[in-house]
Amino acid sequence: MALAPSLHSLVHSTAVTILQHDLPGLPEIVAQEVATFTVRRLGVLAAHMRLGVAAIALLVRLFASIAGQPRLLWLSKTHLPLLGEYFRLIRSLSYAYIWEKWPDTRSDGSPA
């Protein structure tokens, strides 16, 4: 849990960016809540996985700061080992949370 604050700074905005792209109808406040949940769950991963996630998240944040958000979205569609799994993990936790908590959410993320 000691890494949770740094994970938040590394992952939260990336998660929000991905959600707003994948699910354009998702209200901003909901995207923020979902990203917070996702970061919290990343914080309880096994130690080596948490470290791996933090390392990849750091590289992704550096990339985004240099290349910009559109390139981040391009990067989020990669299927490279580890990098692809990082983005998949964010999407998995986020989508599971959205549709478990609000099962009638539309496919674009907008409320029913």
Add this chain to the structure above:
Amino acid sequence: MNSMQQIWDDANESKMSCEVLIIGSGAGGSPTAALLAEAGFDVLVVEEGRWVEQGTVAPFSLDQMEQQYRGGGVTVALGLPSIAYTEGRCAGGGTEVNSGLYRRPPTEVVERWRDRWDVRDLDPDELMKTATEVETDIHVTHLPGPASVPSQLLRQGADALGWKHDESPRWMTYPDGNPRHGQRQSMTRTYLPRAAKAGARILTQCRVNKINISHGKATYADISLANGQAGRISFKFVFVCGGAIQTPAILQRSGLRKNIGQTLAVHPTVKLSARFADAINVPDDVPVHQVKEFAPDLSFGGSASHAGLIALSLLDQWSDFKGAIEDWRNMAVYYAAITSEGRGRVMSVPGLVDPVVTYRLTARDRELLRSGLSRLSLLMLEAGATEVYPAFRGAPIVRGRKDLATLQKRFSANKASVMTVHLCSTVPLGENRDLCGAGSYGLVHETKNVYVNDASLLPDAPGVNPQASVMAIAVRNARHFIAQEKPHA
């Protein structure tokens, strides 16, 4: 049961002692604790997770994963592909969170274990008698009425194809006779109360870091509590029952490595979502029917299917599949499980709290996953599915038999969401010292008083849900221990 959690506070000191320390309270540890306590041993059970009363969390929910699973339900065996797995981390272990389905080990599997791993006195008939006792203890039974619609659809699809299928019994009671109102007879409802009644102490939120062993004899365990307090538990005997991942990790941290954690076996599964014309979704339960036409290589069954899990199953091809999520009430998730010839490793790394787990699928495993997903899609079409959504990147929507060729062509295990809930074989039992980490009754080789008694002992994956095998062998081993050690106790 809450009084069971007060042991450490009552002790109010950083040292405890017992005659038999049992690490872990799942399908192996709980029956071991009950039998040994009833035989008169002074038993202390330690469990890393919390005691969570049944009914206080929704089954298969994210909340349950947070409270009762290790790593919040996100644990992975690294590899290409990585395989997601789950481990219960609570009083009762995996029995509190799994689907409760029960399958005896096939006789030929027990014979294979006995012959290849040289397991002394492992008689299939005797083991089945023990299984019968376990079935009484945990109330293994069939549904008292019709199965859920997703379960019936599996049966209908298999009937249409002429494939063998059956209803898997579960360890449930149905107090009002309604098949929807089953009460899981997990370890917190059965063997743990029995152990406590016989005098066993049960301490939750207590992690064993290391067992101290000198010249093959273990004397105490270093532990830590949830509040950070460190302590020590001394004992005469120790049973490590933390499951197929944590048990080898504890042994490795204690300096035991020969044939420990090197032969992880699992049943890898791939999934799909099937969409029907009518509402069929049952959010809080799983189908009981399983299709066994291609067993033991391949088995088909149903998974938990609330809307969040439907969304997860559509995730790999979200751009094409996303529209289906709005129709989740007409959908359910199904799986194809294989008996893998691959193997994995569990490695405790100094400085890391959790072990690193890896798994490698063989070429044969990959082909089985491909054919399994294709056959499962066919099964769903025959069951009346209007659309099938296989869970892998690049998957097509399957609307008819003609689409199965496309599915087969595009499938690659590396693109699939492969997962498993059946983990075993990391400390195989037997006298063959080239293969086995423990003897025929679970005593770890090269030690005098360190026993393993959980899924780690199964020599390889049984091809069916392993809990019955785990419990029957645990009871067998516990009885042998009582016969050997009680006269000296």
